[in-house]
Amino acid sequence: xxxxxxxxxxxxxxxxxxxxxxxxxxxxxxxxxxxxxxxxxxxxxxxxxxxxxxxxxxxxxxxxxxxxxxxxxxxxxxxxxxxxxxxxxxxxxxxxxxxxxxxxxxxxxxxxxxxxxxxxxxxxxxxxxxxxxxxxxxxxxxxxxxxxxxxxxxxxxxxxxxxxxxxxxxxxxxxxxxxxxxxxxxxxxxxxxxxxxxxxxxxxxxxxxxxxxxxxxxxxxxxxxxxxxxxxxxxxxxxxxxxxxxxxxxxxxxxxxxxxxxxxxxxxxxxxxxxxxxxxxxxxxxxxxxxxxxxxxxxxxxxxxxxxxxxxxxxxxxxxxxxxxxxxxxxxxxxxxxx
Ligand code: 5MM
Numbered sequence: 290x291x292x293x294x295x296x297x298x299x300x301x302x303x304x305x306x307x308x309x310x311x312x313x314x315x316x317x318x319x320x321x322x323x324x325x326x327x328x329x330x331x332x333x334x335x336x337x338x339x340x341x342x343x344x345x346x347x348x349x350x351x352x353x354x355x356x357x358x359x360x361x362x363x364x365x366x367x368x369x370x371x372x373x374x375x376x377x378x379x380x381x382x383x384x385x386x387x388x389x390x391x392x393x394x395x396x397x398x399x400x401x402x403x404x405x406x407x408x409x410x411x412x413x414x415x416x417x418x419x420x421x422x423x424x425x426x427x428x429x430x431x432x433x434x435x436x437x438x439x440x441x442x443x444x445x446x447x448x449x450x451x452x453x454x455x456x457x458x459x460x461x462x463x464x465x466x467x468x469x470x471x472x473x474x475x476x477x478x479x480x481x482x483x484x485x486x487x488x489x490x491x492x493x494x495x496x497x498x499x500x501x502x503x504x505x506x507x508x509x510x511x512x513x514x515x516x517x518x519x520x521x522x523x524x525x526x527x528x529x530x531x532x533x534x535x536x537x538x539x540x541x542x543x544x545x546x547x548x549x550x551x552x553x554x555x556x557x558x559x560x561x562x563x564x565x566x567x568x569x570x571x572x573x574x575x576x577x578x579x580x581x582x583x584x585x586x587x588x589x590x591x592x593x594x595x596x597x598x599x600x601x602x603x604x605x606x607x608x609x610x611x612x613x614x615x616x617x618x619x620x621x622x623x624x625x626x627x628x
Pocket of ligand 1: 312313314315316317318319320357387391428469549550551552579580581582583
């Protein structure tokens with residue numbers, strides 16, 4: 290592989306004990322949704338200001354090793370005048386880029402989605418790399434229904450993730466592979482486990498078929514949870530169900546599993562990660578984060594689009610990053626929320 294050394298360096302910089310990834314790659318419609326509750330207009334300047342606030346948080350690099358950005362942000366400067374990418378780098382945070390172009394229904398496969406964006410991907414990656422991106426991220430989404438996802442949906446999505454990952458490694462960017470089985474609905478935890486297992490199984494088959502080097506990628510999966518409409522499961526139950534699926538499907542060659550938060554409350558996402566690390570201190574992979582909402586939510590609520598609130602919002606972000614750092618070490622306690 291042409292860029293093996295470069296990929297190894299990026300993995301080494303990103304996969305570190307006690308540090309995780311901040312997902313700040315919301316597309317414009319998604320960040321607009323995040324701004325609605327705080328009544329902030331989704332203008333380009335507000336999006337820039339928000340991402341600037343995140344990367345200029347002093348001390349963030351102690352707990353965060355990577356940040357996923359949206360395409361537009363690669364061209365933005367932070368408030369200190371440097372690019373967002375350079376500002377992250379100054380904190381020892383590697384910048385990466387979401388390269389998928391969102392989901393669309395999978396034709397003739399009711400209930401299944403498929404993600405777009407493979408056409409021209411290699412050319413786009415070359416240009417993102419010139420702008421400082423060292424890793425990429427692609428998400429496939431699986432909604433649970435009576436018949437969904439179908440076998441066809443699972444295979445088609447796995448193929449997309451593997452083709453994307455192969456192109457990334459061929460261009461020297463570490464791929465984050467994100468198959469997200471949604472927690473929307475009233476399915477129980479066993480059904481979520483069953484689907485997550487089938488999805489991961491197919492993803493790793495496809496990755497091997499496409500010769501993706503498992504040592505040079507990061508997996509970003511969902512935790513195994515009951516549907517949102519049911520009661521919240523106990524942390525030990527979530528950790529046990531999640532580990533069972535991961536042990537059955539994820540080869541030990543994968544260096545790190547960085548969970549998405551998927552709509553969990555920030556405290557719930559931290560507590561579940563902590564239980565995972567407590568139950569599997571000797572897991573072959575790091576068990577870390579690539580949280581979006583669970584890292585940003587409290588900071589957004591503190592910011593409210595007001596410059597005067599920047600420092601308070603940064604403290605809120607730093608607090609969540611620090612508590613998740615403790616959870617990566619299995620040392621988090623809910624009482625630390627009050628520190
Ligand atoms: C599942 O979403 C990813 C992780 O975020 P959460 O921890 O909030 O679940 C996130 O990286 C997502 O892929 C991006 O926000 C992009 O989402 P859209 O919907 O804009 O493609």
